[in-house]
Amino acid sequence: MTADPPLVLDVDGTLTRLEGWGIDPRVFDPLREWEAPVVIATGKAFPYPVALCHFAGIPELVVAENGGVVYTGEDVFYRADREAAEAVVEAYRAAGYDLGWGREETVNRWRETEVAVNLEQPLEPLREIAAEHGLEVVDTGYAYHVKDPEPNKGDGLETVAAHVGFDPADCVAVGDSINDVSTFERTGRSFAVANADDHAKRAADEVLEDAHADGTLAVLERVRAGE
CATH class of the missing domain: 3.40.50.1000 (HAD superfamily/HAD-like)
Known part of the structure; x- marks a missing residue:
């Protein structure tokens, strides 16, 4: 032991x-x-x-x-703030997409530094928009996380x-x-x-x-x- x-x-x-x-x-x-x-x-x-x-x-x-x-x-x-991730979400929605969590979006309600997107939503446009804002998208198998790369x-x-x-x-x-x-x-x-x-x-x-x-x-x- x-x-x-x-x-x-x-x-x-x-x-x-x-x-x-x-x-x-x-x-x-x-x-x-x-x-x-x-x-x-x-x-x-x-x-x-x-x-x-x-x-x-x-x-x-x-x-x-x-x-x-x-x-x-x-x-x-x-270690990061949510402002850039919110800008990605705004552009993603403007392009006709949705985060996929329903109206209340409790997955993101208390999130401080990133935004999570449902895996059923289109990934490539999300990655493209995130890259334009200097962010990355990490697929954890449970959600796409839009986050600061650092x-x-x-x-x-x-x-x-x-x-x-x-x-x-x-x-x-x-x-x-x-x-x-x-x-x-x-x-x-x-x-x-x-x-x-x-x-x-x-x-x-x-x-x-x-x-x-x-x-x-x-x-x-x-x-x-x-x-």
Whole structure:
């Protein structure tokens, strides 16, 4: 048995049920019992990972919006602003397209630094308009994220680590998407769940046999056992 290392965990596709939506409740107890810091690093809007930490009963260490917002438990750091992304949305709508979330658009209501577009919407015109505004579009498998090209999850992890007092190289990371590559590059061990995209699988130290939360739970058991 060895001491628990810090964790860096994605949410969608990583802590979710096998069908892909909704947090698998089996993750709550292992996370609450973990003795080292647990960083939730996600593309979701800032309030969602904070709420997840509340429900799991763990300290609020959060990298949200693909690195656009970082919360160390004491301080919030904004790595981008939403103004440019809003300009992209305005032009996208003027071209006859829609974000695809319905009237209330709760996916973006509390988003601080980027805008998410439903995967059912046309991608190429979105990319073209984003590029005209100096932004990029990241396909996480759950949404198209219109964002500043500079912030990423790995940089956010560095910020949390510096404030909390641990070395990213000591961390174990689990993820499923291109937006997890930057955390994989900074952590000592990285795992891509079986449902991960090709970018994450190439960047990870190991591709797991199990998908979604099944894969993540298997990693936690192995790491805690000293494997």
